Amino acid sequence: MFKLLIIEDDESLFHEIKERLAQWSYDVYGIQDFEKVIEEFTQIKPDLVVIDIQLPKYDGFHWCRIIRSHSNVPIIFLSSRDHPTDMVMSMQLGADDYIQKPFHFDVLIAKIQAVLRRVYNYNTDQIQLKTWCGATIDYEKNSVTNELGTIELTKNETYILRQLIDHKNKIVSREELIHSLWEDERFISDNTLTVNVNRLRKRLDEIGLGQYIETKVGQGYMAKEGSPS
Structure with missing residues (x-):
């Protein structure tokens, strides 16, 4: 460290x-x-x-x-x-x-x-592991693991999750997410962002974490920090 x-x-x-x-x-x-x-x-x-x-x-x-x-x-x-x-x-x-x-x-x-x-x-690049809400996120393997199991994410879903967690408990605007994805040459549109976030939340639901990604209507999205029961 x-x-x-x-x-x-x-x-x-x-x-x-x-x-x-x-x-x-x-x-x-x-x-x-x-x-x-x-x-x-x-x-x-x-x-x-x-x-x-x-x-x-x-x-x-x-x-x-x-x-x-x-x-x-x-x-x-x-x-x-x-x-x-x-x-x-x-x-x-x-x-x-x-x-x-x-x-x-x-x-x-x-x-x-x-x-x-x-x-x-x-x-x-060796810093690939992140903890969030009791889960371990492996950015290299595009996976999220907790006591309920492991889910695999797409690269776009992983990137979006990473951006939200890097600004946890704060709203990240749709424009910021789209801009950062475009800068990373992932070329994502407004509609594609909605699809990716919804799919990310459904995948996280499988291990009890979907509730920690919030949609802030008219503003953007926020990853909350918490300790799932």
């Missing part, structure tokens, strides 16, 4: 980042005292650092310089500023990537995985 240090003073954003990354089995840490960043960094010994530029007391550039004087750990900058000089400065200080706020969490995760893969020769 990789340890990630998120140096971000926006608590709500930090907790959302932590929640999303935890779904990918990353061990995520934050900063308790922004005047003692390097002390906490040294104690945690993270495998990767994500750092905001605008921070209390000292900015992210300052802490990047200090971290670089101690370690070659990969660093990804976050910034709500749109000055090209910020990106140039980040790269000159030895950052591995730069992400502009606001960002899509899929982009952040993809960039983190790309850096880990490059630096540690890490194959993110």
